[in-house]
Amino acid sequence: MSAVMKNLARSALAVPGMVSVAQAAAPAEAETGYRFTYYSEDDSPASRSDGGAQERYKIQVHQFYLMMPFGDHMSWDIETSFESMSGASPAYTYKDDEDVTRVYMSGASTERRFDLYGSGRYYWSEAEAGATAGFSTERDYTAFFAGTDGSIQLNEQMTTISGGLSAGYDILNPTQDFSGDQQQQANTPGRFAAKGESIWQVSAYEGVGQVIDMNTVVQAGISVTHKNGYLSDPYREYAGAEVPYDIRPDNRTLLTLSGGARRYFPGPDAALHADVRFLVDTWDIFSSTWEVAWYQNYAPNWNWFVDNAIDFQLVPKLRYYQQTEAYFYEIPDHGVADPYYTADTTTYYSSDPRLSKYGALSIGLSLKTDFRQFSWTIGGERYAANPAYGFNGDEETPGLVSFWRLTTGLDYRF
Amino acid sequence: MSIKSLTITLVALLLATGCTTVKPWQRGTLAKPEMSWSPDPLEATLENHIYYSKEASFGGTAAAGGGCGCN
Amino acid sequence: MGGPCVLSVYTDCESGLMDRLEAEVRRLETKYSRFDPDSLLSRMNRSAGDWFDIDPETAGLLDFADQCFRESEGLFDITTGVLRRAWDFKSGRLPEQRHLNAVLSAVGWPRVERRGSRIKIPTGMELDLGGLVKEFAADRLLALMAEADVSGLVNLAGDIGVTGPQPDGTPWLVGISHPRRPGQAAATLPLSSGALATSGDYERFMVVNGRRYCHILHPGTGWPVPGGPASVTIVTDHCLLAGALTTMAMLKGKEAESWLAGLGVPFLLFDEQLTVSGTLASRSPRPHSQ
Numbered sequence: 001m002s003a004v005m006k007n008l009a010r011s012a013l014a015v016p017g018m019v020s021v022a023q024a025a026a027p028a029e030a031e032t033g034y035r036f037t038y039y040s041e042d043d044s045p046a047s048r049s050d051g052g053a054q055e056r057y058k059i060q061v062h063q064f065y066l067m068m069p070f071g072d073h074m075s076w077d078i079e080t081s082f083e084s085m086s087g088a089s090p091a092y093t094y095k096d097d098e099d100v101t102r103v104y105m106s107g108a109s110t111e112r113r114f115d116l117y118g119s120g121r122y123y124w125s126e127a128e129a130g131a132t133a134g135f136s137t138e139r140d141y142t143a144f145f146a147g148t149d150g151s152i153q154l155n156e157q158m159t160t161i162s163g164g165l166s167a168g169y170d171i172l173n174p175t176q177d178f179s180g181d182q183q184q185q186a187n188t189p190g191r192f193a194a195k196g197e198s199i200w201q202v203s204a205y206e207g208v209g210q211v212i213d214m215n216t217v218v219q220a221g222i223s224v225t226h227k228n229g230y231l232s233d234p235y236r237e238y239a240g241a242e243v244p245y246d247i248r249p250d251n252r253t254l255l256t257l258s259g260g261a262r263r264y265f266p267g268p269d270a271a272l273h274a275d276v277r278f279l280v281d282t283w284d285i286f287s288s289t290w291e292v293a294w295y296q297n298y299a300p301n302w303n304w305f306v307d308n309a310i311d312f313q314l315v316p317k318l319r320y321y322q323q324t325e326a327y328f329y330e331i332p333d334h335g336v337a338d339p340y341y342t343a344d345t346t347t348y349y350s351s352d353p354r355l356s357k358y359g360a361l362s363i364g365l366s367l368k369t370d371f372r373q374f375s376w377t378i379g380g381e382r383y384a385a386n387p388a389y390g391f392n393g394d395e396e397t398p399g400l401v402s403f404w405r406l407t408t409g410l411d412y413r414f
Numbered sequence: 415m416s417i418k419s420l421t422i423t424l425v426a427l428l429l430a431t432g433c434t435t436v437k438p439w440q441r442g443t444l445a446k447p448e449m450s451w452s453p454d455p456l457e458a459t460l461e462n463h464i465y466y467s468k469e470a471s472f473g474g475t476a477a478a479g480g481g482c483g484c485n
Numbered sequence: 486m487g488g489p490c491v492l493s494v495y496t497d498c499e500s501g502l503m504d505r506l507e508a509e510v511r512r513l514e515t516k517y518s519r520f521d522p523d524s525l526l527s528r529m530n531r532s533a534g535d536w537f538d539i540d541p542e543t544a545g546l547l548d549f550a551d552q553c554f555r556e557s558e559g560l561f562d563i564t565t566g567v568l569r570r571a572w573d574f575k576s577g578r579l580p581e582q583r584h585l586n587a588v589l590s591a592v593g594w595p596r597v598e599r600r601g602s603r604i605k606i607p608t609g610m611e612l613d614l615g616g617l618v619k620e621f622a623a624d625r626l627l628a629l630m631a632e633a634d635v636s637g638l639v640n641l642a643g644d645i646g647v648t649g650p651q652p653d654g655t656p657w658l659v660g661i662s663h664p665r666r667p668g669q670a671a672a673t674l675p676l677s678s679g680a681l682a683t684s685g686d687y688e689r690f691m692v693v694n695g696r697r698y699c700h701i702l703h704p705g706t707g708w709p710v711p712g713g714p715a716s717v718t719i720v721t722d723h724c725l726l727a728g729a730l731t732t733m734a735m736l737k738g739k740e741a742e743s744w745l746a747g748l749g750v751p752f753l754l755f756d757e758q759l760t761v762s763g764t765l766a767s768r769s770p771r772p773h774s775q
Binding site: 266 | 551553729748
């Protein structure tokens with residue numbers, strides 16, 4: 001079919017009511033996209049470092065996506081990403097003899113990660129179902145994932161009930177030390193303990209969406225996830241202690257409740273997104289996530305722009321996250337005889353800042369430019385985590401991350 | 415904000431079902447890409463991945479995604 | 486809607502489907518009628534000079550009209566309705582060029598402003614959706630029939646669409662009017678899916694000094710395009726698209742055939758000498774000779 005016919009056919013299909021709503025909603029055209037992201041964490045303050053590397057992660061991410069319709073009722077897609085990262089991450093946190101909290105950063109390293117996901121979907125007149133499988137691989141970590149999901153529209157298609165089930169299996173291989181076991185245990189006890197360990201994960205999701213009026217749709221959902229296996233961080237270790245420096249329970253159950261709304265404003269030709277998520281888990285963590293975004297469209301009425309179907313979309317985003325600490329979060333005090341350095345793996349402790357009480361604020365801005373069948377996207381995000389943002393004025397939680405992110409990429413529909 | 419109030423919202427939502435009907439030909443707006451729950455799949459994947467590796471929380475969406483050894 | 490309308494539907498009478506189909510046609514007729522002063526179209530045209538709020542359905546149709554304007558390099562223009570003020574096909578008299586020039590100044594789709602769900606028609610101009618609404622109505626009926634899971638054919642005065650093959654699996658047989666012999670089929674085409682539209686110089690025309698002037702008028706000159714096809718039939722997925730394409734082809738004049746071939750769309754074309762061409766010509770039974 002010629003480009004003229006494609007443009008006209010797409011435009012005809014866009015007229016509301018042209019196609020029976022009961023007809024399968026399979027995607028009519030293929031889409032492919034690429035994104036490049038540069039991600040840079042703020043350096044760890046030297047004053048708090050105990051001598052380890054200070055330069056934190058710099059990550060470059062390449063992402064690729066391809067979705068193809070397959071017949072009238074099906075589509076398939078693949079999504080893949082490749083990351084290369086260098087920099088250090090906090091290995092352990094402690095209070096020194098003067099009770100100053102210090103962070104030891106693990107040595108700078110260069111790592112690569114690759115993942116690939118494939119999925120297929122089938123569309124009925126008022127329902128759809130999909131299945132996804134994929135893996136993620138790194139030098140020291142391999143993860144497999146499979147899931148299935150579906151949705152059905154009820155009540156004259158005003159209500160959508162959706163659900164999903166997924167499972168994951170991760171294998172840890174954190175030690176590259178090929179010396180004898182005893183030596184490994186002495187040199188890198190955390191990594192040695194995690195050698196060959198694995199994690200199982202199962203997750204279930206149930207949601208309901210509701211059309212409120214011509215311009216508004218809302219949804220609410222609940223999910224339960226259970227993890228079982230080696231959940232400690234193998235890289236948090238204190239050389240010389242001969243026991244792992246991070247021992248967490250071997251299972252964790254998380255419950256989330258989420259809600260969201262989308263509202264279109266015809267006057268300014270813009271859409272408002274609002275999303276909220278609450279999470280509780282068996283590690284006593286309670287968290288809430290609040291997100292708002294504004295999708296502002298702008299289509300200039302000048303000939304050249306109109307002829308080339310050029311329009312713009314500016315999207316400012318605001319995100320707030322807050323969590324309480326895990327019940328075993330602890331900054332060990334090296335000034336006192338510490339009860340934690342034992343080989344008893346049922347006494348849990350971790351100084352991972354991600355398990356502390358803190359909050360995080362993020363602002364983002366992106367611009368999408370459509371040109372005929374192409375869309376070019378460029379956007380940035382600033383993220384800063386801070387104990388104060390999580391109403392934690394009592395204790396220091398060094399090692400929390402702040403980062404800048406720049407993402408740009410191209411999409412093509414055909 | 416408690417879990418209870420969210421549950422009430424959920425129930426209220428279910429009760430609201432059927433009060434107004436938006437005719438199929440009035441649904442053009444809802445079909446706009448910017449009205450979808452996740453307009454940019456690659457951006458959503460990346461965000462989930464970053465927040466997963468930097469925060470203690472994850473999940474809550476239909477597409478839960480897989481794990482990684484991200485530090 | 487003008488012209489004979491035929492619905493062939495395999496359904497039981499109890500379902501209420503026929504009532505829904507009729508209601509849908511009436512809804513669109515009421516909304517976009519040129520003759521009803523209370524129709525949305527009339528109110529929109531009366532508000533020329535001011536911004537006017539339009540609903541998503543109208544916006545969708547106008548977006549489609551806009552796409553047609555662009556893809557036809559300005560030939561398909563829904564502001565040409567005003568040319569009716571200069572052309573009276575019943576009178577048998579050609580319009581005066583002076584009069585035509587005056588009316589032409591009120592033609593030009595790019596001068597219509599759009600901002601989101603609002604539209605501003607310049608003072609003195611008006612929109613005519615006559616070339617879109619009948620086709621859209623046919624598509625709506627097909628959509629409603631598909632929703633009710635019934636099989637059928639819609640024929641709104643030559644804009645024809647089917648929900649699929651007949652229940653026994655055979656295609657519907659659709660007759661194509663002979664451009665010079667009203668009421669006679671020049672060809673019969675099998676239609677298993679999609680839609681078919683025909684446009685011709687025989688629908689409304691006058692003959693002056695041996696020359697035929699039809700109602701499909703060029704937005705730049707205000708005159709019919711000389712050397713254009715006698716009729717064009719196009720088969721594609723939807724009536725709305727098929728109808729717009731036949732209008733564009735009529736306005737392409739002598740280039741109609743090569744333009745249609747370039748689009749890669751199945752078509753059947755009778756040129757001025759009634760020579761048949763097009764991808765459908767070979768597949769269909771031979772046109773009746775003489």
